[in-house]
Amino acid sequence: MAPGRARIAPPRRHDCERMKLQMDWRDEGALLSARPHGETSAIVEVFTALHGRHAGVVRGGSSRKLAAVLQPGTQVAVEWHARLEDHIGSFRVEPLRARTNAASDRRSLFALGSACALLAFSLPEREPQPPLYAATQYLLDALGQDQGWPGLYLLWELGLLETLGFGLDLSACAVSGATDDLVHVSPKSGRAVSRASAGIWADKLLPLPPCLRGTPPGSTAELLEGLQTTGHFLERRLAPAMGNRPLPAARRRFVEVLAREAARE
Amino acid sequence: MTQGSPEIERLIELMARLPGLGPRSARRAVLQLIRKRGALLVPLAEAMQAVAATAQECVNCGNIGTDSLCGICGNAARATGELCIVEDVADLWAMERAHVFKGRYHVLGGTLSALDSVGPEELRIPRLVERIREESISEVILALNATIDGLTTAHYIAEQIEPLGIRVTSLAQGVPIGGELDYLDEGTITAALRARRAL
Numbered sequence: 001m002a003p004g005r006a007r008i009a010p011p012r013r014h015d016c017e018r019m020k021l022q023m024d025w026r027d028e029g030a031l032l033s034a035r036p037h038g039e040t041s042a043i044v045e046v047f048t049a050l051h052g053r054h055a056g057v058v059r060g061g062s063s064r065k066l067a068a069v070l071q072p073g074t075q076v077a078v079e080w081h082a083r084l085e086d087h088i089g090s091f092r093v094e095p096l097r098a099r100t101n102a103a104s105d106r107r108s109l110f111a112l113g114s115a116c117a118l119l120a121f122s123l124p125e126r127e128p129q130p131p132l133y134a135a136t137q138y139l140l141d142a143l144g145q146d147q148g149w150p151g152l153y154l155l156w157e158l159g160l161l162e163t164l165g166f167g168l169d170l171s172a173c174a175v176s177g178a179t180d181d182l183v184h185v186s187p188k189s190g191r192a193v194s195r196a197s198a199g200i201w202a203d204k205l206l207p208l209p210p211c212l213r214g215t216p217p218g219s220t221a222e223l224l225e226g227l228q229t230t231g232h233f234l235e236r237r238l239a240p241a242m243g244n245r246p247l248p249a250a251r252r253r254f255v256e257v258l259a260r261e262a263a264r265e
Numbered sequence: 266m267t268q269g270s271p272e273i274e275r276l277i278e279l280m281a282r283l284p285g286l287g288p289r290s291a292r293r294a295v296l297q298l299i300r301k302r303g304a305l306l307v308p309l310a311e312a313m314q315a316v317a318a319t320a321q322e323c324v325n326c327g328n329i330g331t332d333s334l335c336g337i338c339g340n341a342a343r344a345t346g347e348l349c350i351v352e353d354v355a356d357l358w359a360m361e362r363a364h365v366f367k368g369r370y371h372v373l374g375g376t377l378s379a380l381d382s383v384g385p386e387e388l389r390i391p392r393l394v395e396r397i398r399e400e401s402i403s404e405v406i407l408a409l410n411a412t413i414d415g416l417t418t419a420h421y422i423a424e425q426i427e428p429l430g431i432r433v434t435s436l437a438q439g440v441p442i443g444g445e446l447d448y449l450d451e452g453t454i455t456a457a458l459r460a461r462r463a464l
Binding site for chain 2: 039067068069071072073095097098100101103104106109110112113249250253257260
C-alpha cells in the first residue's frame with residue numbers, strides 16, 4: 001500500500017446484512033396520514049411497531065383500489081425499501097383491518113382524527129415507541145366499539161405526554177405528599193395537588209378529575225375536564241417543543257364536539 | 266425534440282402538465298393537433314380562448330360556469346328546497362351525469378384536514394349556512410366522499426346546521442352496482458350491513 005493513502009476496508013458481511021435490514025424491512029402499523037404525490041402516488045406516514053413513525057412513497061397510492069386502504073387509522077402491513085437509509089423510500093402496503101368501527105359514531109370519528117393527527121404531529125421519525133404503539137392499537141380498536149373508549153382516549157393522551165417527556169405525576173400531592181383527595185394539577189410542574197394544599201391558588205390550578213387516574217369518566221363534562229388538563233400540557237409543553245407549531249385542529253374539533261354534547265346532557 | 270421550433274416545444278411542454286399526460290403522450294397529442302389543424306387545432310384553440318375569457322366560479326354555489334351565477338343556480342326549477350353538498354366541482358358534474366338529483370348544489374372546495382391545516386374557513390361552510398337561511402332549504406344532502414376526512418367534514422357540517430332545524434341526510438354506503446362481496450373490504454361490508462333494508 002502506498003504511504004499516506006487511507007486504507008478503505010471492504011465492508012464486512014454482518015455490516016452488509018445490517019444495512020440490508022435497515023433499508024429493506026417488513027412491519028405493521030396504523031396509518032396516520034396519506035398525501036397525494038404526483039398524479040398516481042401517495043406519501044404515507046405509518047406508526048409502526050418496530051420502526052416508529054415512518055414515511056414512504058406508495059406507488060399507485062392514488063388509485064381507486066389503494067386510496068380506500070390509505071385512510072387514517074387503518075392497520076396495514078408494510079414493506080419498506082430504499083436505496084439508502086436516509087431516503088424516504090417506498091412502501092408496499094397491504095390492509096390488515098380497516099377501523100371503520102370508529103366511523104360509526106361522531107365522537108369516535110373525531111377521536112380517531114385527533115389521535116392520528118397528534119401522533120403525526122409529535123412523534124419523532126423512525127424511533128420505535130413500543131408502549132405507546134400498544135396503547136394506540138388498543139385505543140384505535142376500541143373506538144366506536146368499546147363503551148369505555150372516551151376514558152381510554154384520555155389515558156392515551158397522558159401516555160403520549162409521558163412518552164414525549166412531558167409526563168404528569170398524579171400519584172401524590174406535590175405540596176404535602178398526601179395521596180388522598182387529589183383534585184388539582186399544577187399547570188407548571190404537572191404534579192397533583194390535594195384539595196387541602198390548593199388553598200387560595202385553587203382557581204389557578206388545573207382540574208384532576210378521577211378519570212385522569214384511570215376511573216372511567218362518569219360524564220362528558222368530567223371527560224372534558226380531563227382533556228382540559230392534558231390539552232394544557234399538549235399546548236404549553238409539547239407544541240413549543242415542536243417548533244411552536246399550533247396543535248392539530250383535529251384535537252380542538254374533538255373537544256368542541258364533546259363540549260356540544262356536554263351542553264345537551 | 267422538435268428540431269428547433271420553440272412554439273411547438275412550448276405547446277408540448279404545456280400539454281405535458283395536464284393530468285394523465287407526460288412528455289411523450291403530449292408530443293403525440295400535439296402532432297395529432299397539427300395534422301388535423303382545421304378540424305381540431307383551430308377549434309380547440311378558439312374554444313380554449315373562449316373558456317379562458319369567460320370561465321368563472323359561481324358566486325352562489327362554487328360550480329364553474331361562464332356567468333357569475335351558474336346554470337343550476339340560475340334555474341328557478343331547481344329551487345326544490347334540497348341542497349346537495351359536494352366536495353369538488355368534479356363531484357357535482359358526476360352527480361349531474363346521473364340525472365337523478367333535481368335540486369341545487371353547494372361545492373365546499375375540499376374537506377377538513379388536520380394535516381393540511383384546512384379548516385372551516387378555507388371551505389365554503391359559512392356561506393353554506395347563509396344559503397340555508399336565504400334559500401329556505403328543507404333538506405341538506407351530504408354527498409361527500411366516504412373517506413375519514415369526508416366523513417369528518419360531513420359530521421362537522423351536520424353539527425353546524427343542526428340548530429337550523431332542517432333535515433340532514435347523507436348518501437348511503439355499501440355494495441356498488443355490479444360489485445361482488447368477495448372483493449369488498451370489511452369496512453364496506455359493515456356499512457352495507459348496517460344500512461340494509463327490507464325488500
